[in-house]
Amino acid sequence: EVLLVESGGGLVKPGGSLRLSCSASGFTFSSYTMNWVRQAPGKGLEWVSSITSSSTYIYYADSVEGRFTVSRDNAENSLYLQMNSLIVEDTAVYYCATTEYRSPQAYYFDSWGQGALVTVSS
Amino acid sequence: DIQMTQSPSSLSASVGDRVTITCRASQSISSYLNWYQQKPGKAPKVLIYVASSLQDGVPSRFSGRGSGTEFTLTISSLHPEDVATYYCQQTFSDSSLTFGGGTKVEIK
Numbered sequence: 601e602v603l604l605v606e607s608g609g610g611l612v613k614p615g616g617s618l619r620l621s622c623s624a625s626g627f628t629f630s631s632y633t634m635n636w637v638r639q640a641p642g643k644g645l646e647w648v649s650s651i652t653s654s655s656t657y658i659y660y661a662d663s664v665e666g667r668f669t670v671s672r673d674n675a676e677n678s679l680y681l682q683m684n685s686l687i688v689e690d691t692a693v694y695y696c697a698t699t700e701y702r703s704p705q706a707y708y709f710d711s712w713g714q715g716a717l718v719t720v721s722s
Numbered sequence: 723d724i725q726m727t728q729s730p731s732s733l734s735a736s737v738g739d740r741v742t743i744t745c746r747a748s749q750s751i752s753s754y755l756n757w758y759q760q761k762p763g764k765a766p767k768v769l770i771y772v773a774s775s776l777q778d779g780v781p782s783r784f785s786g787r788g789s790g791t792e793f794t795l796t797i798s799s800l801h802p803e804d805v806a807t808y809y810c811q812q813t814f815s816d817s818s819l820t821f822g823g824g825t826k827v828e829i830k
Contacts, residue, residue: 635819637766645758645766645809647819659817662723695765706772707813708756712765 602626602711604696609716616686620716622679622696627711630654630674633699635709636681638692638718648694649681664690686720693717724748724815728808728822734830741797743825745810750790754814757786757795760824761806769808770795797827805829 608620622634636648649670650659658670669682679696693715700710725748735741745755753773758766768777770786773793783798797804810822 644807644824645760645811645821647811647821650816650819657816659819661818697765702772702775705754705813705816708768708771708777708811709758709766710768712767715765 602698604698604711604713606694606696606713606716609694609718611719611721612686613722614687614720616720617682617684618686618718620681620683620694620696620718622681622713624677624679624696624698627698629677633701633707634672634679635697635699636670636679637695637697637709637712638690639695639715640689640692643692646692650699651679683718686718688720691718691720723818724751724812724820726810726812726820726822728810728825730825731823732826732828734828735800736830737800737802739800741800741804741827743795743808743810743827745788745793745795745822747791747793747812747814751812751814753789754812755786755788755793756811756813757784758809758811758821759804759806760809766809800827800829802829 603625605623635650667685671680695715697709698711701707727746755773757770760766774786807824
């Protein structure tokens with residue numbers, strides 16, 4: 601069974617930093633593109649970042665580019681999101697999710713974690 | 723960036739009703755459009771991928787259509803367990819994936 605568990609969320613002041621982790625099990629983590637998606641309280645889903653299986657390609661949403669860094673450790677079956685220069689608008693539940701490919705461009709987010717809450721407030 | 727616009731933002735329908743949600747892209751995305759269902763307090767779950775392919779295990783009352791810039795998700799007969807928020811997502815642009823704003827479905 602695929603299991604994704606996020607950790608590292610919490611309360612941080614504006615301008616501060618936080619590092620989220622996503623621990624994966626039940627599948628061959630090193631073969632999967634992974635993603636971060638966030639959801640502000642009472643709001644919709646927002647894609648944050650994607651990283652391919654060997655970290656060859658990395659993409660960010662404009663809203664976090666230059667402040668967030670995604671990385672992975674395939675030996676540890678773990679995905680990370682380093683969040684710097686946090687602002688109030690970054691307050692959200694952050695989900696990690698796997699990518700399932702049906703063809704090179706036809707894919708979807710298949711398995712999701714339970715989410716980690718990040719609150720940015722003074 | 724490709725913008726995804728869903729309508730309506732919310733709807734209320736009776737059990738057994740046919741429900742249709744629309745998603746429009748700001749430019750052509752071919753058929754690279756997915757639909758997700760999110761129930762309160764839960765992570766999203768994919769229902770439809772590549773515009774019209776039903777994910778394994780998803781009831782056949784859910785269907786998707788469209789290509790280019792206009793897409794629809796239809797629930798042929800609304801069940802109480804379908805109360806949720808539904809999101810579309812485009813995967814045409816790898817470097818900037820986007821979700822629609824969501825459609826909240828409630829029972830009348």
